[in-house]
Amino acid sequence: MQKPLIIVYYYTILGGVYCFQFASICYNSLTVKAIPVLMYHHVNTAGSFITVGLRNFERQMAFLKDRGYRTINTEDLADILNGNATAASNTVMITFDDGWADNWHYAYPVLRKYALKAVFFVVTSWIHDGTAEIGTFPYHKECKALVAEGRLIEAAMSWEQLREMEDSGLIDIQSHTHTHKKLDEDGIYQDITTSKGLIEGRLSKKCEAVCWPWGIYNDKYISDALRAGYKLLFTTELGTNTQKTGPLEIKRIAIGDIGVVKFRKKLFIHSDDGLSKLYLRIFK
Numbered sequence: 001m002q003k004p005l006i007i008v009y010y011y012t013i014l015g016g017v018y019c020f021q022f023a024s025i026c027y028n029s030l031t032v033k034a035i036p037v038l039m040y041h042h043v044n045t046a047g048s049f050i051t052v053g054l055r056n057f058e059r060q061m062a063f064l065k066d067r068g069y070r071t072i073n074t075e076d077l078a079d080i081l082n083g084n085a086t087a088a089s090n091t092v093m094i095t096f097d098d099g100w101a102d103n104w105h106y107a108y109p110v111l112r113k114y115a116l117k118a119v120f121f122v123v124t125s126w127i128h129d130g131t132a133e134i135g136t137f138p139y140h141k142e143c144k145a146l147v148a149e150g151r152l153i154e155a156a157m158s159w160e161q162l163r164e165m166e167d168s169g170l171i172d173i174q175s176h177t178h179t180h181k182k183l184d185e186d187g188i189y190q191d192i193t194t195s196k197g198l199i200e201g202r203l204s205k206k207c208e209a210v211c212w213p214w215g216i217y218n219d220k221y222i223s224d225a226l227r228a229g230y231k232l233l234f235t236t237e238l239g240t241n242t243q244k245t246g247p248l249e250i251k252r253i254a255i256g257d258i259g260v261v262k263f264r265k266k267l268f269i270h271s272d273d274g275l276s277k278l279y280l281r282i283f284k
């Protein structure tokens with residue numbers, strides 16, 4: 001090969017290597033790894049308002065397992081957001097709100113099948129000591145009506161079920177307040193203290209995370225939660241989480257009855273802080 005040609009090849013390859021390194025440095029400095037916290041309420045035979053159909057839920061969980069996602073509990077998240085641990089790539093948190101009976105019947109077996117961790121935020125005044133043979137599980141509107149009528153066994157999980165899930169080492173039970181009511185500022189401290197006491201007493205574990213119903217909270221709520229001994233506070237605000245955003249206003253991403261393509265897109269976007277913010281700025 002002629003000498004000038006060798007020189008051209010040499011510099012072309014060298015230039016390529018430098019360009020790649022430069023692009024990689026830029027990418028790493030612009031992107032910040034984030035923890036997406038996925039928000040679910042119900043899993044039932046078919047999807048509807050805030051209910052994920054069993055088929056799609058199974059596909060979503062299988063996707064997490066196949067792609068090697070690391071699911072975490074509240075203790076893991078506290079360590080990461082407080083800077084005591086670094087998040088492995090593909091870290092994600094799965095959360096369920098309210099404590100509906102279908103969580104036990106449909107969601108838990110799938111989580112167990114794929115050995116995925118999840119956090120269940122329960123409304124402690126809805127959790128009961130009853131047992132019921134339920135053939136079909138009510139959807140959200142009906143669940144709310146059953147709770148209002150005091151028919152908790154037909155709508156919500158029992159303490160025994162919560163204990164069994166806790167014992168599996170996969171499910172982390174935490175507070176979604178005691179009453180799920182829009183409380184005034186004076187009432188919230190008592191409410192979340194009751195909830196914490198019940199979870200810790202009935203399940204022999206620490207309860208240091210609370211999820212605000214309807215995402216309603218303010219500075220007084222935050223200071224009351226800290227005073228009551230909570231360390232992680234979950235909202236319904238859309239977005240993702242980094243050490244910079246901290247543990248007191250944890251954002252979440254609502255996961256509806258969506259297939260794997262949309263689910264994957266949500267995970268990809270919200271696993272990166274910069275991309276998540278950009279996406280929300282454009283599409284929110």
Ligand SMILES: [Zn+2]
Binds near residue numbers: 097176180213214
């Ligand atoms: Zn709720």
